[in-house]
Amino acid sequence: MYKAFFGLTDNPFSIAPNPSYLFLSDRHREALAHLMYGLGETGGFVLLTGEVGTGKTTVSRCLLRQLPENTDTAFILNPSLTESELLATLCDELGIGYGENPTLKQLTDLISQFLLKNHKAGRNTVMIIDEAQHLRAEVLEQLRLLTNLETDTKKLLQVILIGQPELQQLLRRQELRQLAQRITARYHLLPLTVPEVELYVQHRLRVAGRSEPLFNRGAVKALHKFSGGIPRVINLLCERALMAAYGQNRTPINKRMVYAAAAEVLGEQPRGSAKWAWTSLALVVIAAAATSAWWWSPQLQAFATHQLQTATSVTAPQTLVQPSQAQPAQPSAVAAQPAVSVANQLLESAIAQSGNIDNAYAGLFALWGEAPFAGVSACQSAKALGMLCTQQQGSLEQLVKLNYPAVVYLQSAPQLFYGVLVKKQPQQLLLQLNEQQFWVSNAWFEQHFTGTYELLATKAQDAPAEVTPSSGLAQVQWLEDNLARAQQRPARSMSYFDAELEQAIKSFQSQHNVVADGVASDSTLALLGLYGAHHGPALVGGQG
Structure with a gap:
């Protein structure tokens, strides 16, 4: 009813997944690149996680459109199934016939025959499971067994698991460690930043027929504040704000209208003081x-x-x-x-107040004596400063071994929030949340830590600019020595840049979620710097 008033030809903020409104932020593009890279590898599993409404389904739909024509795809939307039910659903999606009441072995044999036939015909087979956090551990183990079918060079079935952050917790279970080791690429999709929210809103308005901005700067900041950068919530708030502006016969939409929309949609009120x-x-x-x-x-x-x-x-x-060492009387x-x-x-x-990862990154930059640039992502700021930001997956023990402060992903159901791990003492950790610092116990941190963390890295002072097959022997040996240290293996005595060294680079790159191209460029050398002589702020001790 308000379309004519705003000069729109369509409803720009419907929550239906209309491909015409596809908006890929830098983070969505990065997530898509990780998925495409993972499918190009030889492993069986690729992982995409993110909070509800961050655009995981959008990325998966975009991925489907970019798959080669020689790819058969099975898309499973309801994973709350038993092992037999999941395999039967996979057969349905791939057009594999089966009789009544098939056994688990019969379904497995039929799928294996299909995969072998597809491989001989030069076709790939990809299985995408949405809402994968609902998968049972025994079903995931059955999928792992199914991906055991392979040639000398690749798996015949590749599986993309898409789910909420709880999926990361599920995959850290002891009985699923074999599956976790087969994940060749993983990415955690983050909410939109304030500049991205502005681009997102303007993009949807433009697709719906309006080229002029409709939400002023204050409204955009309010949208980000109340939505946390979640596109689905942004749509709900914008829809309500448009109706309010139409009812008041006013433009542009300001922050007061967004605050009112948030009160109606989310039940949230301003918290000024x-x-x-x-x-x-x-x-x-x-x-x-x-x-x-x-x-x-x-x-x-x-x-x-x-x-x-x-x-x-x-x-x-x-x-x-x-506390003082004196012992006053105990209170009741x-x-x-x-x-x-x-x-x-x-x-x-x-x-x-810690739902914005960019605020956490600002704290991490400050520990390095730097500050991120306005209007760009944290990783773009790091690149401009000659640094690298890298997302890792692991335990608190692994993070402490690196001995660098990090942005940490924390969970307080149902909220995902971000902090900076600043210092480590034997029984407690210094955690920064939204510019505030708290000492928390190791147990509290372990309870809330999702296992995902992000680091800033810089090249060691003695690191070469890059190492290629044409580099000198001293540079090649430096690369081998540092790779060996990072991979906890004896270093070889090098005479040239051989295939084994290239494979060691690719393995290191895959482990650290960067493109495994076998090239020791700036990003790879910066990651190696995390394992060498410490330089920069330290979790334990002072500046390195």
Whole structure:
């Protein structure tokens, strides 16, 4: 009803997956490139994860359109199936006939015959499973067994698993470790940044027939604030804001209209002074504790001290005061409860404001003495600064071994949030959330850590510009020595750039989620720098 008023020929913010409105941000393009690269490899599994509404299905549909014509595809949308049901669904998608009540072995044999026939005919077979976080462990294991069918050079069935962040947790289970080792490419799709939200909204308006901007800068920032950069939520907010603007006969759409839309769609209200309210509450509790001579736990005192320190400044890392060694009288459980509640509220407030990964990256850049550039992604900023940003998957132990601070992906159901792991002590970790720093226990961190983290890396000072087959022997030996250190194997004595060295480069690149081209370029050399002599900020100790 508002289309004529805004000069539109269509509803630009429908949540239906209309391919005409396809918008690929830098992150969507990067995710698509990872999937295409994974399918070009010889392994069996490719992984794409992301929060609800970030555009995983959009990327998968775009992938389908880019697959070669000699590819047979099975797209499974409902993975809540048993092993037999999943294999039967795969047969249905590929047009494989089977009788009534087939056994698991019969279905497996039929699929194997189809895959062999397809391979002989020069055709590829790809299976895409959406909402894969609902797959049972035994079903995933059955899929792994199915991908055992292979030639000397490639798997005959390649599987793309698409799901929410819980899928990463599922794949870290002990009984699925063999499958996890077969993932040749993985990517976690992040929400849109503020500049990308503006481009996204304008793109949809343009497709619907309006070339002039309709949402002002304040409205765009409000859209990002309330949506967290999730395209599906952006659509809902924009649709409601358009209706409000139409009802008021006003343009352009401003932040007040978006705030009203958020209140209707999400039930959220502006929180202008929440931070100062928490600070005031913390001050009251601290005063009461001092009067009553309460004995605080180290975590609680850290929370309260932090709020005092950040009341005037939240940009510089703060030193958190440790408890006195004196032992005052123990408070009663009733008296201590309000202070514990405040501590939890302070942390929950910080978590609620940590849904933007770019804010976390700003904290990570600051630890390197740098700052990201406005209007571009964090990785683009890193490139402009001669650095590399790399996404890794692993345990807290693996991250600590690298000894570099990192942007960490954390989960507090159902919210995904981002922090910076700043320091590591034996029993606690210094975690920065939205410019605020908290000491948390190792157990708390392990409980919330999804296993995904991102690092900034720079080339070591003695690293060559690049190493190619035509490079000198000293550079080739440097590359072999550093690869051996990273791969925890003895270094070979090199006489030239051989095929084994090229394969070692590709293996290292695959492990670190970069294109495995066997070329030791800037990005690969920067990754190797993480394993050499430490340079830059350190998790344990000081500056490297």
